[in-house]
Amino acid sequence: MKEIRYIRAINEAMKEEMERDENVFLIGEDVGGSGGAFAASRDLLKQFGPERIVETPISEAMIMGVAAGAASCGLRPIVEIMFMDFMTICMDGVVNQAAKLRYMFGDQYTVPLVIRTPAGAGLNAGPQHSQSLEAWFAHVPGLKVVMPATPYDVKGLIKSAVRDDNPVIVVENKTLYALKGSIPEEEYVVPIGKADVKKEGTDVTVVATSRMVHESLKAAERLAQENINVEVIDLLSISPWDKEAVFNSVSKTHRLVIAHEAVKSFGIGAEISATAAEEILDQLDAPIMRVGAPFVPVPFSLEKAYLPGADNVISAVKKTLDQSF
């Protein structure tokens, strides 16, 4: 095992996949000589050259469409979209093209495309550089969406995403880029579609994503001191999500909290709640609670007040205990 930062784990994943398969290439803005806006591709240009580390003009719509076209022709692009907020500029390429080409053309083409993009607030970057938009893409049939929270998971999921023949969006978190964690020295992948129980518990199931996984673990530690034993599940895959893991947990704890940083209204918590209510209502001893950001754009100086954290998770957990049926 070795210690590594989340951002370096991303770098390693891309490096290893590009070494393994000559059809894999990286395309995006500033990915070349400068090593990327967040240093994700540092030193890769030196190793792989400009043919495979493709630096582009500021043209997200072109980048996404070119990647979809290249993927249809047998290449395996990794697209870096500098901030998840900029996915808005290439929505057609993602939603109408990459997600649909295989279906639309009767399976004549596959689109083995990976989009890597950092979401997340916490750096006072303001309303246009801080959003978490995973719910938009999870809502599109044909796309896969994953949200790794640790160096281990980000490396493993990027590798799985590259090897997956479907378009996969890897939603990174910019505030986790410096986070250190352990990873094996040897080769490994993290499978798409499987959640990970980060902490076992008996009283309440907390399903969390990305930064909220860490907040939920902090919340769990504090709640343990009040003898409340929380199970924290890192969802990892948003679409497809590991319903079995979540339902198994709820069948044990009978209480469910979903915690994500994205705006609470219309977020993925709504999908998980509704599915649980539809299919395992009899397992629940209390209403389902969701933790998410308020229904406003991400503010600049009031950002701390805006961001969901351990306190909100604790509050939600206690509500499920107080509001038993």
Next chain:
Amino acid sequence: MQEPSREDLINFYTRMLRIRRVEERVMEVFLKGEIPGFIHVCIGQEATPVAVCSHLRPSDYVSTTHRGHGHALAKGIDLKLFMAELFGKGNGLCRGRSGSMHVADSRLGIMGANGIVGGGLPIATGAAFTAQYKHTDQVAVCFFGEGATDEGTFHESLNFAAIKKLPILYVCENNGWAQFTPQKVHMPIKNVSDRAANYGLSGVTVPNDFLKIYEAAGQAVRRARNGEGPTLLEVQSIRWYGHFVGDQQKYRGEEDVKTGRQQDCIGNFQQKLLADKVLTEQDLKTIEEDLQKEIEAAVDFARQSPLPSPEELMAEIYV
């Protein structure tokens, strides 16, 4: 470039006429209610697909638009399977999932007709990128209308293709009408080819004349294959019918429609072949009869093909 042989000329004529007769028959069955959805025929514009695709190999890529039947046929798409797809049948090229607007055949590099105006521009650019990446001498051709050149993707794609010197030919069929809007209302310039200058690219405008398009396309394809980069080729094309079948074109005015139909790229070419004694009146008759047979067989095939089964609806969404 070699002069086309007599056989070539007959082939060109036949293929242009084939597109027209297919489109006419498709209009007929559509108006009878046999084809669901919407149809956008390319009648009047047939010279461009044949003139360009005649320079292409099966392994070269093309992308096209909602008005894409001509490009697909010129690239060699199977008429029966094409027709089955238009009819929405399960054995259509796209398994009945898409119909007219998304015809595609990966075996012939037909990357598909895109229903988003401007959507095919970066995709075709991606195909050209792939050819360059893999060091093959394949080329890509992107077909689109003048309306698409106002989309951001036009600017972004040509810009990138120019920097990378991608092996691509961008063909703009300027038929003067972006759906219901005439060019002068949405474009401050007259020649779309002038836009090539923004990217340091070569831009050429040719009339709706088969041999002129053929020559310009040939030069551009050769340039692309030799690694000399992209070209923007504009054809002053003419759309005979409305934007979609059923569109009465009242916005266009009778004069414009009448003048348009007087310029017939196929009729002109036919006259030339007759005058040069490449074809006789009897030959013309035979060609028409053969086409008629081929097209009826395709329509019959489509009619008799089964619809997709209900199980197809929830076909595996992931590969």
